[in-house]
Amino acid sequence: GAGVSQSPSNKVTEKGKDVELRCDPISGHTALYWYRQRLGQGLEFLIYFQGNSAPDKSGLPSDRFSAERTGESVSTLTIQRTQQEDSAVYLCASSLVGTDTQYFGPGTRLTVL
């Protein structure tokens, strides 16, 4: 595709429900990142995938957060038992290995009521 795509663009859910957010990286990009941006704050790193290597999960805020990526394609970020503090824009980015530029998707705005 032309760029990184994310779905849904908006998600409203009730506290305690599980949600899945999807990211389609640019074709051929082996690296994929998830970030979170809460209102009025900067982006926070969540998780990083690079090819078949073990992901860097150091930014995941709790065990309610998990992410998967199959090969070098789509990634899914799952938040279980959502809390109101999970409300944020979740951004995905991808890059070519050996390059520094990360290309960002438009984000998924998650609202937990």
Place this chain on the structure above:
Amino acid sequence: KQEVTQIPAALSVPEGENLVLNCSFTDSAIYNLQWFRQDPGKGLTSLLLIQSSQREQTSGRLNASLDKSSGRSTLYIAASQPGDSATYLCAVRDTDKLIFGTGTRLQVFP
């Protein structure tokens, strides 16, 4: 722990002004520093990337400088235009991930 700070948090200027956005970071051991633009409802667009060995980068009306030893970067925008209105984020690369500042929200009015 690396911390990135941006000042000012918001800036409103008339069209045509030259302006400077500031970014500071606490740990000078960075791979590179990037400036991004974020428009409402859209993702981030990379504007300039400065490697740790470089001092500045230029693209059109934008110029970014990096002083790694003092932990500072500036983004200079020349002859600002209303289309420059957006939030500007700086980010330093720490191994594989980017650490972002909270951004400067810029409004350029006609």
